[in-house]
Amino acid sequence: MSIDIAWARAELSSFLKLTELYAPQTPHGMVMNSSRRSTRGGAEEVVASAQVVEQILDRVLPRWRAEVPDGDNKRVNRWCQHREAAQRADAALLRDAEVHERLGDNAPQLSASTMHRWVWDGARSLWHSGHFREAVTAAARKVNAETQNKVGRRDASETALFQSVFSKDAPRAGQPRLRLRPDDGSDTFRSVQRGAAAFAEGCYAALRNPNSHEDGLPELPEHQALEQLAAFSVLARWVEEAAQLPGQD
Missing domain, CATH: 1.20.120 (Four Helix Bundle (Hemerythrin (Met), subunit A))
Known part of the structure; x- marks a missing residue:
């Protein structure tokens, strides 16, 4: 069964939005000196999305855990490796049909x-x-x-x-x-x-x-x-x- 590209890209896009970091607004009348940033989505929402996204990544980029860097940025955002892998997978899904058409004979793929x-x-x-x-x-x-x-x-x-x-x-x-x-x-x-x-x-x-x-x-x-x-x-x-x-x- 081939992957549903539109669905997979939508799941990746949703995950990227949920894990984007932002600086929460300071409540009116309060002064706060903090560089702390939070993800757009709550912890439970992000984890639920990651459960699906990891399965997409395993299918599209089977070696993403080993090949996508998981460096110092993880101290800022624990999802940094997932985010880069999701961006790579989205690009692969977007251009998969084009790449196969340009580089090969579009033969059936074995999964x-x-x-x-x-x-x-x-x-x-x-x-x-x-x-x-x-x-x-x-x-x-x-x-x-x-x-x-x-x-x-x-x-x-x-x-x-x-x-x-x-x-x-x-x-x-x-x-x-x-x-x-x-x-x-x-x-x-x-x-x-x-x-x-x-x-x-x-x-x-x-x-x-x-x-x-x-x-x-x-x-x-x-x-x-x-x-x-x-x-x-x-x-x-x-x-x-x-x-x-x-x-x-």
Whole structure:
């Protein structure tokens, strides 16, 4: 689902107005020598707005907490980092369509937040902190765990688990099967099951294992990590949507 640009910009604009500093007027007849300034909005109103704005920033500028300066100005206005990030995000939203048209072929964009919930739930926190390789590993673990939950198994995991659940063989005691399409005895059915098992093995052997077991690997570029998340998203969707044949006692 693409972002509602008009809504997001309105929320950012509202937040910027609420967090603007001003000098309160001195009550009539009183003399006050103070440089203290306050935000336009009250504390509760600003915090409520920030809750929404942070989610917009996470979507538009995923690394804003690390990349937007959070320096001495915070002693004057605790929202200084949020305000600069909001201004950057507003500019990005305003010119996003123009930039894509001018610099690229306007191809569809891949967003991690639109992937299967198992994948994004597993990856989200690490992704936002820029740990892309670890985020892919966490997503792989989440898909494995949810698959184990679906078929009620703890004795097998990852490649062995998926080879078992996607096997073309009939279910056995303690070995349920997942069917991506009805078993009509056709070559298509056999091809789909074999392909799903091979795809799952590839995800864990070629993506998850190197990410987890090889020390000193450089950080994955974000676009490559997105591609790897997409692979696990495909697998997660197959598992969730597959019909389950319970193991025979």
